Amino acid sequence: MVQKLDTLVETPSQTAGPYVHIGTIPTFAGNPGIYPEDLGLRAIEDGAAGEVITITGSVIDGTGWALRDAMIESWQADAAGKFPGQAGADAKVNGFCRFAAHKDTGEFTLRTVKPGKTPMRGGGFQAPHIALWIVARGINIGLQTRIYFEDEDNSADPLLSRIEQRNRVDTLIAKKTGDGQYRFDIRLQGDDETVFLDM
Amino acid sequence: MSDPIIPTDMGPLIPRNRAMHPAAYDIDYKTSVPRSPKWPLLSMESTPSEETGPRFGHSLIGPMDNNLIINFSKDANKPAIGERVLMHGRVLDENGRPVPNTLVEIWQANAGGRYRHIKDTYLAPLDPNFGGCGRTITDENGYYEFLTIRPGAYPWPNRGNEWRPMHIHISVFGHSFAQRLITQMYFEGDPLIDHCPIAATIKNRSQLDRLVSALDFSKSRPLDFLAYKFDIVLRGRRQTMFENKLEGM
Ligand SMILES: [Fe+3]
Numbered sequence: 001m002v003q004k005l006d007t008l009v010e011t012p013s014q015t016a017g018p019y020v021h022i023g024t025i026p027t028f029a030g031n032p033g034i035y036p037e038d039l040g041l042r043a044i045e046d047g048a049a050g051e052v053i054t055i056t057g058s059v060i061d062g063t064g065w066a067l068r069d070a071m072i073e074s075w076q077a078d079a080a081g082k083f084p085g086q087a088g089a090d091a092k093v094n095g096f097c098r099f100a101a102h103k104d105t106g107e108f109t110l111r112t113v114k115p116g117k118t119p120m121r122g123g124g125f126q127a128p129h130i131a132l133w134i135v136a137r138g139i140n141i142g143l144q145t146r147i148y149f150e151d152e153d154n155s156a157d158p159l160l161s162r163i164e165q166r167n168r169v170d171t172l173i174a175k176k177t178g179d180g181q182y183r184f185d186i187r188l189q190g191d192d193e194t195v196f197l198d199m
Numbered sequence: 200m201s202d203p204i205i206p207t208d209m210g211p212l213i214p215r216n217r218a219m220h221p222a223a224y225d226i227d228y229k230t231s232v233p234r235s236p237k238w239p240l241l242s243m244e245s246t247p248s249e250e251t252g253p254r255f256g257h258s259l260i261g262p263m264d265n266n267l268i269i270n271f272s273k274d275a276n277k278p279a280i281g282e283r284v285l286m287h288g289r290v291l292d293e294n295g296r297p298v299p300n301t302l303v304e305i306w307q308a309n310a311g312g313r314y315r316h317i318k319d320t321y322l323a324p325l326d327p328n329f330g331g332c333g334r335t336i337t338d339e340n341g342y343y344e345f346l347t348i349r350p351g352a353y354p355w356p357n358r359g360n361e362w363r364p365m366h367i368h369i370s371v372f373g374h375s376f377a378q379r380l381i382t383q384m385y386f387e388g389d390p391l392i393d394h395c396p397i398a399a400t401i402k403n404r405s406q407l408d409r410l411v412s413a414l415d416f417s418k419s420r421p422l423d424f425l426a427y428k429f430d431i432v433l434r435g436r437r438q439t440m441f442e443n444k445l446e447g448m
Contacts, residue, residue, distance in 0.1 A: 006295060007293050007294060007295065007435070008291060008292075008293050008294075008295055008432045008435075009216065009219055009293070009406070009409075009432065010215065010216065010219060010220075010293060010380075010432050010433065010434055011380065011382055011409060011410070011431045011432045011433070012219055012220050012221065012382065012401045012403075012406045012407070012409065012410065013220050013221060013380060013381060013382055014221070014368075014381070014382045014383040014397060014398075014400070014401075014410065015228075015231075015381075015397060015400075016368065016370075016381045017368060017383075018316075018318060018319075019306060019314045019316045019318075019319065019368075020306070020368070020381070021316075022306040022314060022315060022316055022330075022331050022332050023304050023305060023306025023331075023332045023333075023334075023368055023370060024304060024306075024370060026330070026332050029315075029316055029317075030315075030316065030317050031271075031315055031330050031331075031332070034264075034270055034271060034330050034332055035261065035264065035334070036261070039255075039259075039302075039304075039334075040253070061233040061234050062232075062233040062234070062235075063233050065233075067234070069318075073379070075248065075251075075252060075253065075376040076248075077247075077248075083247060083248075083251040084251075084253070084254075085251065085254055086251070094253070095253060096252075096253035118246070118247055118248065119247070120246060120247075121211070121246070121247075126246060126248070129248065131248045131249065131376055133376065133379050135381055136234065137230050137234075138228070138229075138230030138231045138232075138233070138234035138235075139223070139231070139234055139235075140220070140221035140222065140223055140225065140228070140231055140235075140400050141217075141220045141221060141223070142379060142380075142381060143236070144249075144377065146248070158243075158246075159241070159243060159246075162241060162243060163241060168238075188233070188234050188235070188236055189233060189234070189235060189236055189237055190237075193236055193237060193238050194236075195238075195241050196236050196240050196241070197240060197241050197242075197243070198214070198215060198217070198240035198241065198242040198243075199212075199242070199243050199244070199245045199246070199249045199377055
């Protein structure tokens with residue numbers, strides 16, 4: 001026998017199920033009016049500093065089908081690399097956004113500002129990126145990933161540098177499709193499976 | 200949205216013990232088969248992107264938000280139908296400390312097992328006075344409570360004859376984006392728990408037991424409602440005397 005640890009174990013995850021929007025985006029689920037507005041409707045308010053961008057994509061399963069029932073959350077720094085709540089952060093940047101795959105097409109859209117690079121503990125910087133968390137029916141524990149940008153310098157990013165199979169790095173990089181417009185598809189499985197994170 | 204100034208470095212998150220969670224792929228839960236990543240996750244110590252996270256103030260919450268019996272009808276004379284239940288508990292972290300001021304959201308089927316959702320076509324009727332969602336923010340001790348009705352069990356397409364045990368879906372934020380957790384609360388004594396392939400995605404029985412709320416007469420109100428206690432543990436942060444921190448333990 002050994003001494004008893006006094007730490008607790010994390011509560012286990014369960015799938016968000018097909019009706020996650022009832023609890024998280026009730027207006028999207030067809031149930032407006034319970035709250036004044038859905039949580040996390042906007043990543044930014046008018047007047048946020050930096051380049052306003054739009055990222056469009058889909059969450060695609062192993063058969064190539066775009067999920068119609070995915071719910072995604074994003075979290076990011078402002079254009080100067082400060083997270084909401086930190087001293088000096090842009091008060092117009094909420095940083096957090098909730099969005100759903102379209103019920104007919106499966107496409108999602110995130111409108112926000114391009115984040116700045118963010119300092120690492122112990123020195124160095126991370127390239128500009130947006131953290132994502134994806135839940136849906138059939139996803140037993142929420143999937144973490146990140147959006148990087150093809151028109152930024154990603155060469156010294158510590159996370160991207162850790163990816164051994166360099167051919168997979170591209171799965172985390174949004175492609176520029178126009179002025180302030182990017183495409184970022186998330187592939188749950190199969191060829192070009194997105195790199196998911198355990199952080 | 201974010202009222203307080205958040206310290207920039209409260210330490211890295213304790214790495215997730217994924218053996219305590221369901222695996223992504225579970226052949227008995229068919230929808231997980233095409234939706235489960237096959238390659239290993241990329242493991243790395245957390246960074247500010249995971250250690251910070253959205254904070255929501257108490258001003259967000261309306262007075263009826265955690266009362267699902269009346270928050271849809273907005274009328275105390277038009278309550279939801281069903282067995283009245285108080286769901287309550289604390290949100291803690293792995294270090295055993297309360298997680299105060301964090302948003303908890305729930306959603307559930309009505310007493311007949313039907314969700315208020317366009318995709319739910321189960322033959323049980325909708326309750327005109329039940330929406331099925333609620334939210335609250337934990338107090339300074341990490342405590343939360345919801346007044347609701349006991350959801351019904353419902354059938355779903357998976358294998359031949361599949362029924363979900365009575366359950367309430369729960370979403371918790373914590374203070375770090377990587378503490379984010381969605382899970383489900385089951386009810387003590389429900390025989391369907393042992394037949395449910397979604398519950399069975401958790402292979403460790405003591406972990407599954409932690410999702411089963413306990414009937415709690417200490418909080419039950421006579422002639423009004425039964426209480427069920429459900430505590431939630433989120434990831435903690437690693438701190439040692441050898442790591443310089445702006446914020447002490
Ligand atoms: Fe459910």
